[in-house]
Structure formats: C-alpha cells, structure tokens
Amino acid sequence: MRYRVLGALELRDGDGWTSLGPAKWRTLLAVLLCHANQTVSTERLLDELWGEDRAPQSATKLLQTYVSRLRQTLGDEAGQTLITEKQGYKAQGYRLAVEAAEFDAHRFEQLVEEGRRSLDREAPETAAERLREALAMWRGAPFADVPPTPAVATEATRLEECRLQAVDARIDADLGCGRHTAVLGELEALTAEHPFREELRGRLMLALYRSGRQADALAAYRDLHRLLSEELGVEPTPPLRGLHERILNADASLMAPRAPEADRPAPAAPRRAPVAPANCRPPAPRSPGVMARSR
Template sequence: MQISLLGPFEIVTDDNRTFAPNAPKLCQILTVTALQPREAVATGTLIRELWGEDAPAAATRTLQTHVYHARRMLSDMRVTAPGRQLLATQAPGYRIDVKDEEVDASRFERFVQRAQRKLVEGELHRAAEDLKQAMSLWRGPVFSNVPAGDVLVGEAARLEELKIRALELRAETELRLGRHREFLPELRSLVNSHPLHEWLHGQLITALHRAGRRAEALQAYQNLYRILKRELGLAPSVELQRLQAQILSAAGPEAPLALRLRIDHRPGAVPAPVPTTAVAS
C-alpha cells in the first residue's frame, strides 16, 4: 500500500488500485493520521482539524461516527487486506496502521535528512541521488484535494518549507559537483517559481558565471535587483552585492564565487540558507 500526500491525497492498494475518497471530513482524518504513521493522533487534534474553534458540543461522539464511516468505506473499497484495520483506535485517539515507507511524505523527509548527512560527509553523488528521489515524489501542492483545517494548514506549510530546503540542498550539491551548465535550466525554473528567494538567485548568478556566461550572470543580478525594488522596495543583500562586485572584477569563470549553504550538523536538522562568500576551494 502507498499513501500519497505530496499532491492530491490518494491511496494505492496492494493490487495497484488508486482510491481517492471524496468525503471531506473522512479525507481530513485519514490525512492527519497518515502524517504520523503508526503514531496515535490525539482526539483533540482531530477535533481541531475538523471544526477549529467551532467544535460542536458532541464533537467526540461525532468524530467517532466519522471514524466508523471511514473504516466502513475503507473496507467496502477493499483498500486493505482482509483482517487488517487501517484506522485503529489507540489512546489518546487514533492511528493509521502503515509503515513510514508507505507514506510519500515520510519517505521525502527521510531522503532529505539522509542527503544532508551525505553532503556534510562529502558524498556528493549519493546526496544528489537522494535529493533527486525526494523531489520525484512531489505531484503538486500537498493534499490539494482535501479541505484543510488548522492542523493541515500548519502541516502543509511545514512540508512546503522542507521542499524549499530540499531545493536549496539540491542546488548546493549540483554546483559543488561542478554541474553548472547542466543545472542551469532547473535553476532558472527555481528562480522563476521563487522570485524573492535571494539565495537561489545567487546560485543562478554563480552558475552562469562559472559556465563562462558573465554578461548573463550580471543580467541575472539586475533582474533580481528590479524584482526586489518593485516588490519590497529593497536592494539585494550585502552578500549578493559582493557577488556582483566579484563578477565585475573577475578575470575569468574560474574565480572562487559561491554562496554556500550553512548546514546544521545535528542529526535530523535541515539546512538554512545563510549566504556567505566562500573562499577558494
């Protein structure tokens, strides 16, 4: 079985049937519990997701009814093998009985954490492969066919932020591998999708310069300058201004230009884009 959350919510059964329930509250219950495989989600959390601050007086009993209908629906659709109860009761609430590897969001987080570890250890090719697999799991905005309450709105923001960090890691890894020309199309796409993300602009500028396209690198800086002035009334950061100055004074594309990603070495930590001018490597 596979549960897909990084896009429309879907369940793919063991016999390769795709099941996308359309009952809003049942989808919310299944999505919230799937975000914590094999861990119990408290009744109060599910109530907050379903009704927010307007929970009915009999919210607990109504939730129990929704869970009953969810189980019946899963059984009728033969989503699970006979005798297997996908949505189980477990104090302080309910849990979904799947393994981490059966939920794409969990696999995505594992790939990103492992890629960061490999990047720190200098295993660039393995980090690049993990990040490629991580990004391949995304099919669109998270659980886009589920009406999100307070809990899912927060989880969607967390996963989207982790996606951006994975993209930062991917850019860092590809450029450390020297794949400046190969990665340029993806960098342009990333900058177009995240026009206010200065660090990604910096990577594009660096990649263009290292590919021997100095004029285009300077033009990319001017594009960023116009975007920031128009949208925020700001100039590019000091680090980006320094990068522009280095390109203007550089003798050639081999000059040591990079905005490196500062990576937290603690287990499970994710990197933050703190641009600093790198020394020669």
C-alpha cells in the same frame, strides 16, 4: 498499508492506489497523517472536521463512525493501526501508527536528509541522486483533494517549503558536479517565481558565470539589487555582495569543478611506464562549492 499525500491523498493495499470517497474520511485520515504516530485528541479532531463553532450535536458519534469506516478501509478492524487512546471507557483521542517506509512524506524527508549529508561529505553525485529520487515522489500540491483545515494547511505549507529546500540542495549538488549549463533554465524559472530569494539568485549568478556569461551574472545581481531597494528598501546580504565582487573580478576559483574521474576518457597507456614515488602526484584540487561554501 501505504499512504501518499504529496499530491492527492491516496492509499495502497495491494496492487493499486485508491482514494477515500467521502470528504470527511479524507479529512480525518489527513489530520491523523499530519500527526502520524502521535495521539490527536477527540476535541482537536472535532475542530478539524467541523470547526470550533460548527460541530453538530452528534459530532462525537459521527467521529466514531468515521473512525470505524476508516479502520475497515485500512483492514484494521482490531484497531492495531488506528489506535484508540482511552481514559476509562471513553476515547480521549486516536493515533495512527505509520512506518516511515509506508508514508511518502516521511520517506521524502529521509531522502532529502540523506542528500544533504552527502553534500556535507562533498559527494555531490550521491546527493543529486538521493534528492532527485525525493523530488520524483511529488505528484502535485500536498493533500490536493483534502478540504483545508488548520492542521492540513500548516502541514501542506511545511512540506512545500521542504520541497523548495530540496530543489535548492539538488541544484547545489548539480553545480558541484559541474552541471551548471543543465540547471540554467530551471534556475531562471525559479528566480522568476521567487525573485526575493537571495540564495537562489546566487546559484543563478554562479551558473551563469560558469557558463561563460559573466555579464549576465552581473545583470542578475543588479536586477535583485534594484528589486530589494525599490520594494523593501534594503541591500543584498553580505554573502551575495561578496559573490558579486568575485564575479566582477573574474575569480577563477568560482569556476566549475572538474568532472568526476569516471566521466573522463582514460588516457592512452604509455609505451613505458616509469616508476615514480608514491607521493609524487600532486593532490587533486578541491572543487569550489556554490555560494554558501565559497564565501
């Protein structure tokens, strides 16, 4: 069985994705997925399904019915996937056993971590590929068709923040690959949506500067400076002020890295290839990173 929550809650067992019908079933599965591979107590499930003060007298029996129906849907009548944790003969809670490859949220976070590690190793092409694959898994708001509960709302907020961080990292990777022009429109839209995010503003400034728009990069900084001063009464952080100073001084080290060797045309073969010492070729210049690495 496979599960998707980066959008509507869906299951896949065979060829197609399907959704659970009744809202209480979706809520139960969503809460168990929020705590995948962890035991969720019966009391916690009752609170999530009905609220602390609204559970009917038959709530415990209803929960057992929902668990039974969910097991039927999962093809898990033996209770090997949706596991009952017991004390004596009484159910104390339930645990949903989930492999990372079966759950889109877990797989998304795996890919994001792989992308970040590639960025740390200064392999932006690989990082961009992993991060694009991760972001392509999103179909909408997390748990889009699940009634809100404390656990679901908390996990949805966390996943949305993870998505924003993945977008940031993917833009870093694209900038590291010299794709500053390609990401400009996206950066402008994200900055308008999140005007107080300084690291995002720094990426926009860098992309504008690398695109030959120094004046626009400086204007982007002034807009943020005014916004922070008027709304919060604070100054931009030292890293952003440092980037502004470097752009103001037309720091050449901020310019885009050279395109990868595979993207450059091969030079024409010389008529005579002189023999040179193995160490005569100067090392390739290191590519400057985005704001966080260029301080």
